[in-house]
Amino acid sequence: MNMRISDEVDLESDVRINKSLIDVKSLTRRFDKSIAVDDVNFSIRQGEICAFLGPNGAGKTTIIKMLTGLISPTSGQISYQGKNYDPGQISLKKMIGVVPQHNNLDKELSLAENLYVHGLLYKMRGKQLNQAIVDSLEFAGLTEHKDRPAGKLSGGMKRKLVIVRALMHNPKILFLDEPTVGLDPLARRKMLSFLTKINRERECTIFLTTHYIEEAEKLSDRVIFIDQGKIIVEGTSQGLKKHIGRFVLDIEKEELEQEFFADRERAQARLMKLGNIPVSIRETTLEDVFVHITGTRLNSYV
Known part of the structure:
Protein backbone atom coordinates (compact mmCIF):
# COMPACT_ATOMS: atom_id res chain seq x y z
CA MET A 1 0.00 0.00 0.00
CA ASN A 2 1.24 3.47 -0.85
CA MET A 3 -1.46 5.99 0.06
CA ARG A 4 -0.98 9.72 -0.57
CA ILE A 5 -2.89 12.19 1.60
CA SER A 6 -2.98 15.87 0.67
CA ASP A 7 -3.57 18.92 2.86
CA GLU A 8 -5.49 22.07 1.95
CA VAL A 9 -2.12 23.56 0.95
CA ASP A 10 -1.01 21.81 -2.21
CA LEU A 11 2.76 21.41 -2.34
CA GLU A 12 2.64 21.61 -6.11
CA SER A 13 1.47 25.23 -5.83
CA ASP A 14 4.46 26.22 -3.66
CA VAL A 15 6.88 28.26 -5.78
CA ARG A 16 9.82 26.60 -4.02
CA ILE A 17 8.51 23.09 -4.57
CA ASN A 18 7.44 22.84 -8.17
CA LYS A 19 9.50 20.13 -9.85
CA SER A 20 10.49 16.55 -9.24
CA LEU A 21 14.19 16.27 -8.39
CA ILE A 22 14.31 12.52 -7.75
CA ASP A 23 11.92 9.81 -8.89
CA VAL A 24 12.01 6.31 -7.41
CA LYS A 25 10.13 3.47 -9.08
CA SER A 26 9.68 -0.10 -7.81
CA LEU A 27 12.85 0.15 -5.71
CA THR A 28 13.72 -3.13 -4.00
CA ARG A 29 16.73 -4.30 -2.02
CA ARG A 30 17.28 -7.84 -0.78
CA PHE A 31 19.97 -9.09 1.59
CA ASP A 32 20.20 -12.86 1.16
CA LYS A 33 16.65 -14.07 1.87
CA SER A 34 15.40 -10.93 3.65
CA ILE A 35 13.81 -7.93 1.91
CA ALA A 36 14.97 -4.61 3.40
CA VAL A 37 13.16 -2.40 0.88
CA ASP A 38 10.09 -3.79 -0.85
CA ASP A 39 8.95 -2.24 -4.16
CA VAL A 40 8.76 1.40 -3.03
CA ASN A 41 7.70 4.33 -5.22
CA PHE A 42 8.08 8.01 -4.34
CA SER A 43 9.38 11.35 -5.58
CA ILE A 44 11.39 14.10 -3.92
CA ARG A 45 10.44 17.59 -5.07
CA GLN A 46 12.96 20.33 -5.70
CA GLY A 47 13.17 22.71 -2.73
CA GLU A 48 11.21 20.65 -0.21
CA ILE A 49 12.16 19.13 3.12
CA CYS A 50 10.94 15.54 3.00
CA ALA A 51 11.15 13.20 6.01
CA PHE A 52 11.16 9.43 5.92
CA LEU A 53 9.56 8.47 9.21
CA GLY A 54 9.64 4.98 10.60
CA PRO A 55 11.04 2.64 13.24
CA ASN A 56 14.60 1.35 13.32
CA GLY A 57 14.97 -1.42 10.76
CA ALA A 58 12.17 -0.09 8.55
CA GLY A 59 14.48 0.39 5.55
CA LYS A 60 15.22 4.13 5.84
CA THR A 61 19.02 3.91 5.85
CA THR A 62 19.03 1.30 3.08
CA ILE A 63 17.02 3.66 0.85
CA ILE A 64 19.47 6.52 1.46
CA LYS A 65 22.38 4.23 0.62
CA MET A 66 20.73 3.33 -2.70
CA LEU A 67 19.84 6.94 -3.52
CA THR A 68 23.44 8.01 -2.92
CA GLY A 69 25.11 5.12 -4.73
CA LEU A 70 26.62 3.38 -1.70
CA ILE A 71 24.77 0.17 -2.52
CA SER A 72 22.96 -0.99 -5.64
CA PRO A 73 19.26 -1.81 -5.78
CA THR A 74 18.25 -5.40 -6.35
CA SER A 75 15.69 -4.01 -8.77
CA GLY A 76 13.92 -0.76 -9.57
CA GLN A 77 14.87 2.64 -10.94
CA ILE A 78 16.28 5.86 -9.48
CA SER A 79 16.38 8.99 -11.64
CA TYR A 80 17.72 12.48 -10.92
CA GLN A 81 15.99 15.19 -12.96
CA GLY A 82 14.88 12.56 -15.44
CA LYS A 83 18.29 10.87 -15.81
CA ASN A 84 18.95 7.37 -14.54
CA TYR A 85 21.28 7.57 -11.56
CA ASP A 86 24.75 6.23 -12.24
CA PRO A 87 27.05 6.48 -9.17
CA GLY A 88 30.03 6.74 -11.50
CA GLN A 89 28.72 9.84 -13.27
CA ILE A 90 30.49 12.85 -11.73
CA SER A 91 27.83 15.40 -12.68
CA LEU A 92 25.17 13.43 -10.80
CA LYS A 93 27.40 12.80 -7.78
CA LYS A 94 28.01 16.55 -7.49
CA MET A 95 24.26 17.07 -7.04
CA ILE A 96 24.37 15.11 -3.79
CA GLY A 97 25.53 15.95 -0.27
CA VAL A 98 25.49 13.14 2.29
CA VAL A 99 25.50 13.39 6.08
CA PRO A 100 25.90 9.95 7.70
CA GLN A 101 24.15 8.92 10.90
CA HIS A 102 27.40 9.00 12.88
CA ASN A 103 29.97 11.79 12.80
CA ASN A 104 32.99 10.71 10.77
CA LEU A 105 35.29 13.66 11.39
CA ASP A 106 39.04 13.35 11.81
CA LYS A 107 39.22 14.19 15.50
CA GLU A 108 42.89 15.20 15.40
CA LEU A 109 42.44 17.73 12.59
CA SER A 110 41.07 21.21 13.15
CA LEU A 111 37.69 22.27 11.80
CA ALA A 112 39.33 24.10 8.90
CA GLU A 113 41.55 21.12 8.12
CA ASN A 114 38.59 18.74 8.06
CA LEU A 115 36.89 20.99 5.53
CA TYR A 116 40.10 21.36 3.52
CA VAL A 117 40.52 17.59 3.10
CA HIS A 118 36.88 17.20 2.08
CA GLY A 119 37.20 20.00 -0.48
CA LEU A 120 40.20 18.30 -2.06
CA LEU A 121 38.14 15.14 -2.54
CA TYR A 122 35.67 17.22 -4.57
CA LYS A 123 38.54 18.66 -6.63
CA MET A 124 38.26 22.11 -5.08
CA ARG A 125 41.53 24.04 -5.09
CA GLY A 126 43.10 27.42 -4.36
CA LYS A 127 40.87 30.44 -3.78
CA GLN A 128 37.70 28.45 -4.41
CA LEU A 129 38.56 25.99 -1.64
CA ASN A 130 39.75 28.62 0.82
CA GLN A 131 36.60 30.69 0.30
CA ALA A 132 34.40 27.60 0.70
CA ILE A 133 36.05 26.88 4.05
CA VAL A 134 35.52 30.47 5.24
CA ASP A 135 31.91 30.50 4.05
CA SER A 136 31.13 27.08 5.59
CA LEU A 137 32.49 27.99 9.01
CA GLU A 138 30.66 31.32 8.97
CA PHE A 139 27.37 29.73 7.89
CA ALA A 140 27.58 27.24 10.76
CA GLY A 141 28.66 29.85 13.30
CA LEU A 142 31.93 28.00 13.89
CA THR A 143 34.49 30.56 12.66
CA GLU A 144 35.95 31.23 16.12
CA HIS A 145 36.63 27.50 16.52
CA LYS A 146 38.31 26.99 13.13
CA ASP A 147 41.69 26.01 14.61
CA ARG A 148 40.28 23.80 17.33
CA PRO A 149 40.61 19.99 17.03
CA ALA A 150 37.28 18.56 15.87
CA GLY A 151 37.38 15.94 18.62
CA LYS A 152 37.01 18.66 21.26
CA LEU A 153 33.75 20.07 19.92
CA SER A 154 30.36 19.52 21.55
CA GLY A 155 28.00 17.01 19.93
CA GLY A 156 25.92 19.74 18.32
CA MET A 157 28.96 21.53 16.92
CA LYS A 158 30.36 18.30 15.48
CA ARG A 159 27.05 17.67 13.76
CA LYS A 160 27.03 21.16 12.27
CA LEU A 161 30.55 20.67 10.96
CA VAL A 162 29.63 17.37 9.31
CA ILE A 163 26.62 19.04 7.68
CA VAL A 164 28.42 22.11 6.29
CA ARG A 165 31.20 19.85 5.07
CA ALA A 166 28.59 18.06 2.94
CA LEU A 167 27.45 21.46 1.58
CA MET A 168 30.87 22.69 0.47
CA HIS A 169 30.35 21.74 -3.19
CA ASN A 170 26.84 23.30 -3.26
CA PRO A 171 24.77 20.16 -3.81
CA LYS A 172 21.15 20.37 -4.94
CA ILE A 173 20.03 17.85 -2.33
CA LEU A 174 21.27 17.03 1.13
CA PHE A 175 20.66 13.54 2.52
CA LEU A 176 20.66 13.25 6.30
CA ASP A 177 20.35 9.95 8.12
CA GLU A 178 18.99 10.52 11.66
CA PRO A 179 20.52 14.04 11.87
CA THR A 180 19.87 14.60 15.59
CA VAL A 181 20.66 11.17 16.98
CA GLY A 182 22.67 11.45 20.19
CA LEU A 183 21.98 15.16 20.70
CA ASP A 184 20.37 16.59 23.82
CA PRO A 185 16.94 18.30 23.47
CA LEU A 186 18.37 21.84 23.23
CA ALA A 187 20.95 20.83 20.61
CA ARG A 188 18.21 19.03 18.68
CA ARG A 189 16.05 22.17 18.54
CA LYS A 190 19.01 24.22 17.32
CA MET A 191 19.75 21.60 14.67
CA LEU A 192 16.21 21.77 13.31
CA SER A 193 16.54 25.55 12.96
CA PHE A 194 19.89 25.07 11.22
CA LEU A 195 18.39 22.64 8.71
CA THR A 196 15.57 25.08 7.93
CA LYS A 197 18.20 27.78 7.35
CA ILE A 198 20.01 25.50 4.89
CA ASN A 199 16.81 24.80 3.00
CA ARG A 200 15.81 28.46 2.75
CA GLU A 201 19.12 30.28 2.35
CA ARG A 202 21.02 27.68 0.32
CA GLU A 203 17.89 26.68 -1.65
CA CYS A 204 18.88 23.09 -0.94
CA THR A 205 16.40 20.23 -1.00
CA ILE A 206 16.60 18.13 2.16
CA PHE A 207 15.74 14.46 2.52
CA LEU A 208 16.08 13.08 6.03
CA THR A 209 15.31 9.89 7.86
CA THR A 210 14.20 9.95 11.46
CA HIS A 211 12.24 8.05 14.08
CA TYR A 212 11.64 11.23 16.09
CA ILE A 213 8.00 12.22 15.56
CA GLU A 214 8.39 15.87 16.57
CA GLU A 215 11.37 16.26 14.23
CA ALA A 216 9.33 15.32 11.18
CA GLU A 217 6.33 17.31 12.39
CA LYS A 218 8.20 20.59 12.91
CA LEU A 219 10.63 20.46 10.03
CA SER A 220 9.12 18.77 7.01
CA ASP A 221 7.02 19.96 4.11
CA ARG A 222 6.07 16.33 3.53
CA VAL A 223 6.28 13.08 5.48
CA ILE A 224 6.58 9.54 4.13
CA PHE A 225 5.84 6.71 6.56
CA ILE A 226 7.78 3.49 6.01
CA ASP A 227 7.40 0.22 7.89
CA GLN A 228 8.94 -3.21 7.20
CA GLY A 229 10.42 -1.99 3.94
CA LYS A 230 7.15 -0.66 2.52
CA ILE A 231 5.81 2.88 2.17
CA ILE A 232 2.44 2.91 3.89
CA VAL A 233 1.30 6.53 3.57
CA GLU A 234 2.61 9.97 2.61
CA GLY A 235 1.39 13.55 2.84
CA THR A 236 1.81 16.80 4.72
CA SER A 237 1.82 16.63 8.51
CA GLN A 238 -1.47 18.55 8.71
CA GLY A 239 -3.04 16.51 5.92
CA LEU A 240 -2.17 13.21 7.59
CA LYS A 241 -3.58 14.34 10.94
Missing part, protein backbone atom coordinates in the same frame (compact mmCIF):
# COMPACT_ATOMS: atom_id res chain seq x y z
CA LYS A 242 -6.72 15.78 9.35
CA HIS A 243 -7.30 12.45 7.61
CA ILE A 244 -7.87 10.62 10.90
CA GLY A 245 -9.16 13.61 12.92
CA ARG A 246 -7.46 16.68 14.37
CA PHE A 247 -8.38 15.82 17.98
CA VAL A 248 -8.16 12.56 19.88
CA LEU A 249 -9.73 11.21 23.06
CA ASP A 250 -7.42 9.00 25.12
CA ILE A 251 -9.82 6.71 26.98
CA GLU A 252 -8.16 4.89 29.86
CA LYS A 253 -9.85 1.51 30.11
CA GLU A 254 -8.02 -1.79 30.73
CA GLU A 255 -6.13 -0.90 27.56
CA LEU A 256 -5.84 2.61 26.19
CA GLU A 257 -8.49 3.30 23.57
CA GLN A 258 -8.50 6.25 21.18
CA GLU A 259 -11.27 7.98 19.28
CA PHE A 260 -10.62 10.71 16.70
CA PHE A 261 -12.72 13.76 15.87
CA ALA A 262 -12.64 16.50 13.27
CA ASP A 263 -12.94 19.27 15.88
CA ARG A 264 -12.67 19.84 19.63
CA GLU A 265 -16.42 20.41 20.06
CA ARG A 266 -17.29 16.90 18.86
CA ALA A 267 -14.55 15.42 21.02
CA GLN A 268 -15.89 17.33 24.03
CA ALA A 269 -19.43 16.11 23.38
CA ARG A 270 -18.22 12.51 23.26
CA LEU A 271 -16.22 13.02 26.48
CA MET A 272 -19.37 14.15 28.32
CA LYS A 273 -21.07 10.85 27.45
CA LEU A 274 -18.28 8.71 28.91
CA GLY A 275 -19.21 9.42 32.51
CA ASN A 276 -16.54 8.65 35.10
CA ILE A 277 -14.11 6.86 32.77
CA PRO A 278 -10.69 8.64 32.86
CA VAL A 279 -10.34 10.44 29.53
CA SER A 280 -8.38 13.37 28.08
CA ILE A 281 -8.59 15.48 24.91
CA ARG A 282 -5.51 16.49 22.94
CA GLU A 283 -4.45 17.37 19.42
CA THR A 284 -3.57 14.47 17.12
CA THR A 285 0.12 13.79 16.44
CA LEU A 286 1.94 11.96 13.67
CA GLU A 287 2.53 9.17 16.20
CA ASP A 288 -1.26 8.74 16.34
CA VAL A 289 -1.37 8.55 12.53
CA PHE A 290 1.23 5.79 12.52
CA VAL A 291 -0.59 3.84 15.24
CA HIS A 292 -3.94 4.26 13.48
CA ILE A 293 -2.57 2.87 10.21
CA THR A 294 -0.21 0.14 11.48
CA GLY A 295 -1.60 -0.72 14.91
CA THR A 296 1.89 -0.30 16.41
CA ARG A 297 3.64 2.58 18.11
CA LEU A 298 6.87 3.87 16.60
CA ASN A 299 8.54 3.89 20.00
CA SER A 300 7.82 0.21 20.50
CA TYR A 301 10.46 -0.53 17.87
CA VAL A 302 13.28 1.60 19.25
Whole structure:
Protein backbone atom coordinates (compact mmCIF):
# COMPACT_ATOMS: atom_id res chain seq x y z
CA MET A 1 0.00 0.00 0.00
CA ASN A 2 1.24 3.47 -0.85
CA MET A 3 -1.46 5.99 0.06
CA ARG A 4 -0.98 9.72 -0.57
CA ILE A 5 -2.89 12.19 1.60
CA SER A 6 -2.98 15.87 0.67
CA ASP A 7 -3.57 18.92 2.86
CA GLU A 8 -5.49 22.07 1.95
CA VAL A 9 -2.12 23.56 0.95
CA ASP A 10 -1.01 21.81 -2.21
CA LEU A 11 2.76 21.41 -2.34
CA GLU A 12 2.64 21.61 -6.11
CA SER A 13 1.47 25.23 -5.83
CA ASP A 14 4.46 26.22 -3.66
CA VAL A 15 6.88 28.26 -5.78
CA ARG A 16 9.82 26.60 -4.02
CA ILE A 17 8.51 23.09 -4.57
CA ASN A 18 7.44 22.84 -8.17
CA LYS A 19 9.50 20.13 -9.85
CA SER A 20 10.49 16.55 -9.24
CA LEU A 21 14.19 16.27 -8.39
CA ILE A 22 14.31 12.52 -7.75
CA ASP A 23 11.92 9.81 -8.89
CA VAL A 24 12.01 6.31 -7.41
CA LYS A 25 10.13 3.47 -9.08
CA SER A 26 9.68 -0.10 -7.81
CA LEU A 27 12.85 0.15 -5.71
CA THR A 28 13.72 -3.13 -4.00
CA ARG A 29 16.73 -4.30 -2.02
CA ARG A 30 17.28 -7.84 -0.78
CA PHE A 31 19.97 -9.09 1.59
CA ASP A 32 20.20 -12.86 1.16
CA LYS A 33 16.65 -14.07 1.87
CA SER A 34 15.40 -10.93 3.65
CA ILE A 35 13.81 -7.93 1.91
CA ALA A 36 14.97 -4.61 3.40
CA VAL A 37 13.16 -2.40 0.88
CA ASP A 38 10.09 -3.79 -0.85
CA ASP A 39 8.95 -2.24 -4.16
CA VAL A 40 8.76 1.40 -3.03
CA ASN A 41 7.70 4.33 -5.22
CA PHE A 42 8.08 8.01 -4.34
CA SER A 43 9.38 11.35 -5.58
CA ILE A 44 11.39 14.10 -3.92
CA ARG A 45 10.44 17.59 -5.07
CA GLN A 46 12.96 20.33 -5.70
CA GLY A 47 13.17 22.71 -2.73
CA GLU A 48 11.21 20.65 -0.21
CA ILE A 49 12.16 19.13 3.12
CA CYS A 50 10.94 15.54 3.00
CA ALA A 51 11.15 13.20 6.01
CA PHE A 52 11.16 9.43 5.92
CA LEU A 53 9.56 8.47 9.21
CA GLY A 54 9.64 4.98 10.60
CA PRO A 55 11.04 2.64 13.24
CA ASN A 56 14.60 1.35 13.32
CA GLY A 57 14.97 -1.42 10.76
CA ALA A 58 12.17 -0.09 8.55
CA GLY A 59 14.48 0.39 5.55
CA LYS A 60 15.22 4.13 5.84
CA THR A 61 19.02 3.91 5.85
CA THR A 62 19.03 1.30 3.08
CA ILE A 63 17.02 3.66 0.85
CA ILE A 64 19.47 6.52 1.46
CA LYS A 65 22.38 4.23 0.62
CA MET A 66 20.73 3.33 -2.70
CA LEU A 67 19.84 6.94 -3.52
CA THR A 68 23.44 8.01 -2.92
CA GLY A 69 25.11 5.12 -4.73
CA LEU A 70 26.62 3.38 -1.70
CA ILE A 71 24.77 0.17 -2.52
CA SER A 72 22.96 -0.99 -5.64
CA PRO A 73 19.26 -1.81 -5.78
CA THR A 74 18.25 -5.40 -6.35
CA SER A 75 15.69 -4.01 -8.77
CA GLY A 76 13.92 -0.76 -9.57
CA GLN A 77 14.87 2.64 -10.94
CA ILE A 78 16.28 5.86 -9.48
CA SER A 79 16.38 8.99 -11.64
CA TYR A 80 17.72 12.48 -10.92
CA GLN A 81 15.99 15.19 -12.96
CA GLY A 82 14.88 12.56 -15.44
CA LYS A 83 18.29 10.87 -15.81
CA ASN A 84 18.95 7.37 -14.54
CA TYR A 85 21.28 7.57 -11.56
CA ASP A 86 24.75 6.23 -12.24
CA PRO A 87 27.05 6.48 -9.17
CA GLY A 88 30.03 6.74 -11.50
CA GLN A 89 28.72 9.84 -13.27
CA ILE A 90 30.49 12.85 -11.73
CA SER A 91 27.83 15.40 -12.68
CA LEU A 92 25.17 13.43 -10.80
CA LYS A 93 27.40 12.80 -7.78
CA LYS A 94 28.01 16.55 -7.49
CA MET A 95 24.26 17.07 -7.04
CA ILE A 96 24.37 15.11 -3.79
CA GLY A 97 25.53 15.95 -0.27
CA VAL A 98 25.49 13.14 2.29
CA VAL A 99 25.50 13.39 6.08
CA PRO A 100 25.90 9.95 7.70
CA GLN A 101 24.15 8.92 10.90
CA HIS A 102 27.40 9.00 12.88
CA ASN A 103 29.97 11.79 12.80
CA ASN A 104 32.99 10.71 10.77
CA LEU A 105 35.29 13.66 11.39
CA ASP A 106 39.04 13.35 11.81
CA LYS A 107 39.22 14.19 15.50
CA GLU A 108 42.89 15.20 15.40
CA LEU A 109 42.44 17.73 12.59
CA SER A 110 41.07 21.21 13.15
CA LEU A 111 37.69 22.27 11.80
CA ALA A 112 39.33 24.10 8.90
CA GLU A 113 41.55 21.12 8.12
CA ASN A 114 38.59 18.74 8.06
CA LEU A 115 36.89 20.99 5.53
CA TYR A 116 40.10 21.36 3.52
CA VAL A 117 40.52 17.59 3.10
CA HIS A 118 36.88 17.20 2.08
CA GLY A 119 37.20 20.00 -0.48
CA LEU A 120 40.20 18.30 -2.06
CA LEU A 121 38.14 15.14 -2.54
CA TYR A 122 35.67 17.22 -4.57
CA LYS A 123 38.54 18.66 -6.63
CA MET A 124 38.26 22.11 -5.08
CA ARG A 125 41.53 24.04 -5.09
CA GLY A 126 43.10 27.42 -4.36
CA LYS A 127 40.87 30.44 -3.78
CA GLN A 128 37.70 28.45 -4.41
CA LEU A 129 38.56 25.99 -1.64
CA ASN A 130 39.75 28.62 0.82
CA GLN A 131 36.60 30.69 0.30
CA ALA A 132 34.40 27.60 0.70
CA ILE A 133 36.05 26.88 4.05
CA VAL A 134 35.52 30.47 5.24
CA ASP A 135 31.91 30.50 4.05
CA SER A 136 31.13 27.08 5.59
CA LEU A 137 32.49 27.99 9.01
CA GLU A 138 30.66 31.32 8.97
CA PHE A 139 27.37 29.73 7.89
CA ALA A 140 27.58 27.24 10.76
CA GLY A 141 28.66 29.85 13.30
CA LEU A 142 31.93 28.00 13.89
CA THR A 143 34.49 30.56 12.66
CA GLU A 144 35.95 31.23 16.12
CA HIS A 145 36.63 27.50 16.52
CA LYS A 146 38.31 26.99 13.13
CA ASP A 147 41.69 26.01 14.61
CA ARG A 148 40.28 23.80 17.33
CA PRO A 149 40.61 19.99 17.03
CA ALA A 150 37.28 18.56 15.87
CA GLY A 151 37.38 15.94 18.62
CA LYS A 152 37.01 18.66 21.26
CA LEU A 153 33.75 20.07 19.92
CA SER A 154 30.36 19.52 21.55
CA GLY A 155 28.00 17.01 19.93
CA GLY A 156 25.92 19.74 18.32
CA MET A 157 28.96 21.53 16.92
CA LYS A 158 30.36 18.30 15.48
CA ARG A 159 27.05 17.67 13.76
CA LYS A 160 27.03 21.16 12.27
CA LEU A 161 30.55 20.67 10.96
CA VAL A 162 29.63 17.37 9.31
CA ILE A 163 26.62 19.04 7.68
CA VAL A 164 28.42 22.11 6.29
CA ARG A 165 31.20 19.85 5.07
CA ALA A 166 28.59 18.06 2.94
CA LEU A 167 27.45 21.46 1.58
CA MET A 168 30.87 22.69 0.47
CA HIS A 169 30.35 21.74 -3.19
CA ASN A 170 26.84 23.30 -3.26
CA PRO A 171 24.77 20.16 -3.81
CA LYS A 172 21.15 20.37 -4.94
CA ILE A 173 20.03 17.85 -2.33
CA LEU A 174 21.27 17.03 1.13
CA PHE A 175 20.66 13.54 2.52
CA LEU A 176 20.66 13.25 6.30
CA ASP A 177 20.35 9.95 8.12
CA GLU A 178 18.99 10.52 11.66
CA PRO A 179 20.52 14.04 11.87
CA THR A 180 19.87 14.60 15.59
CA VAL A 181 20.66 11.17 16.98
CA GLY A 182 22.67 11.45 20.19
CA LEU A 183 21.98 15.16 20.70
CA ASP A 184 20.37 16.59 23.82
CA PRO A 185 16.94 18.30 23.47
CA LEU A 186 18.37 21.84 23.23
CA ALA A 187 20.95 20.83 20.61
CA ARG A 188 18.21 19.03 18.68
CA ARG A 189 16.05 22.17 18.54
CA LYS A 190 19.01 24.22 17.32
CA MET A 191 19.75 21.60 14.67
CA LEU A 192 16.21 21.77 13.31
CA SER A 193 16.54 25.55 12.96
CA PHE A 194 19.89 25.07 11.22
CA LEU A 195 18.39 22.64 8.71
CA THR A 196 15.57 25.08 7.93
CA LYS A 197 18.20 27.78 7.35
CA ILE A 198 20.01 25.50 4.89
CA ASN A 199 16.81 24.80 3.00
CA ARG A 200 15.81 28.46 2.75
CA GLU A 201 19.12 30.28 2.35
CA ARG A 202 21.02 27.68 0.32
CA GLU A 203 17.89 26.68 -1.65
CA CYS A 204 18.88 23.09 -0.94
CA THR A 205 16.40 20.23 -1.00
CA ILE A 206 16.60 18.13 2.16
CA PHE A 207 15.74 14.46 2.52
CA LEU A 208 16.08 13.08 6.03
CA THR A 209 15.31 9.89 7.86
CA THR A 210 14.20 9.95 11.46
CA HIS A 211 12.24 8.05 14.08
CA TYR A 212 11.64 11.23 16.09
CA ILE A 213 8.00 12.22 15.56
CA GLU A 214 8.39 15.87 16.57
CA GLU A 215 11.37 16.26 14.23
CA ALA A 216 9.33 15.32 11.18
CA GLU A 217 6.33 17.31 12.39
CA LYS A 218 8.20 20.59 12.91
CA LEU A 219 10.63 20.46 10.03
CA SER A 220 9.12 18.77 7.01
CA ASP A 221 7.02 19.96 4.11
CA ARG A 222 6.07 16.33 3.53
CA VAL A 223 6.28 13.08 5.48
CA ILE A 224 6.58 9.54 4.13
CA PHE A 225 5.84 6.71 6.56
CA ILE A 226 7.78 3.49 6.01
CA ASP A 227 7.40 0.22 7.89
CA GLN A 228 8.94 -3.21 7.20
CA GLY A 229 10.42 -1.99 3.94
CA LYS A 230 7.15 -0.66 2.52
CA ILE A 231 5.81 2.88 2.17
CA ILE A 232 2.44 2.91 3.89
CA VAL A 233 1.30 6.53 3.57
CA GLU A 234 2.61 9.97 2.61
CA GLY A 235 1.39 13.55 2.84
CA THR A 236 1.81 16.80 4.72
CA SER A 237 1.82 16.63 8.51
CA GLN A 238 -1.47 18.55 8.71
CA GLY A 239 -3.04 16.51 5.92
CA LEU A 240 -2.17 13.21 7.59
CA LYS A 241 -3.58 14.34 10.94
CA LYS A 242 -6.72 15.78 9.35
CA HIS A 243 -7.30 12.45 7.61
CA ILE A 244 -7.87 10.62 10.90
CA GLY A 245 -9.16 13.61 12.92
CA ARG A 246 -7.46 16.68 14.37
CA PHE A 247 -8.38 15.82 17.98
CA VAL A 248 -8.16 12.56 19.88
CA LEU A 249 -9.73 11.21 23.06
CA ASP A 250 -7.42 9.00 25.12
CA ILE A 251 -9.82 6.71 26.98
CA GLU A 252 -8.16 4.89 29.86
CA LYS A 253 -9.85 1.51 30.11
CA GLU A 254 -8.02 -1.79 30.73
CA GLU A 255 -6.13 -0.90 27.56
CA LEU A 256 -5.84 2.61 26.19
CA GLU A 257 -8.49 3.30 23.57
CA GLN A 258 -8.50 6.25 21.18
CA GLU A 259 -11.27 7.98 19.28
CA PHE A 260 -10.62 10.71 16.70
CA PHE A 261 -12.72 13.76 15.87
CA ALA A 262 -12.64 16.50 13.27
CA ASP A 263 -12.94 19.27 15.88
CA ARG A 264 -12.67 19.84 19.63
CA GLU A 265 -16.42 20.41 20.06
CA ARG A 266 -17.29 16.90 18.86
CA ALA A 267 -14.55 15.42 21.02
CA GLN A 268 -15.89 17.33 24.03
CA ALA A 269 -19.43 16.11 23.38
CA ARG A 270 -18.22 12.51 23.26
CA LEU A 271 -16.22 13.02 26.48
CA MET A 272 -19.37 14.15 28.32
CA LYS A 273 -21.07 10.85 27.45
CA LEU A 274 -18.28 8.71 28.91
CA GLY A 275 -19.21 9.42 32.51
CA ASN A 276 -16.54 8.65 35.10
CA ILE A 277 -14.11 6.86 32.77
CA PRO A 278 -10.69 8.64 32.86
CA VAL A 279 -10.34 10.44 29.53
CA SER A 280 -8.38 13.37 28.08
CA ILE A 281 -8.59 15.48 24.91
CA ARG A 282 -5.51 16.49 22.94
CA GLU A 283 -4.45 17.37 19.42
CA THR A 284 -3.57 14.47 17.12
CA THR A 285 0.12 13.79 16.44
CA LEU A 286 1.94 11.96 13.67
CA GLU A 287 2.53 9.17 16.20
CA ASP A 288 -1.26 8.74 16.34
CA VAL A 289 -1.37 8.55 12.53
CA PHE A 290 1.23 5.79 12.52
CA VAL A 291 -0.59 3.84 15.24
CA HIS A 292 -3.94 4.26 13.48
CA ILE A 293 -2.57 2.87 10.21
CA THR A 294 -0.21 0.14 11.48
CA GLY A 295 -1.60 -0.72 14.91
CA THR A 296 1.89 -0.30 16.41
CA ARG A 297 3.64 2.58 18.11
CA LEU A 298 6.87 3.87 16.60
CA ASN A 299 8.54 3.89 20.00
CA SER A 300 7.82 0.21 20.50
CA TYR A 301 10.46 -0.53 17.87
CA VAL A 302 13.28 1.60 19.25
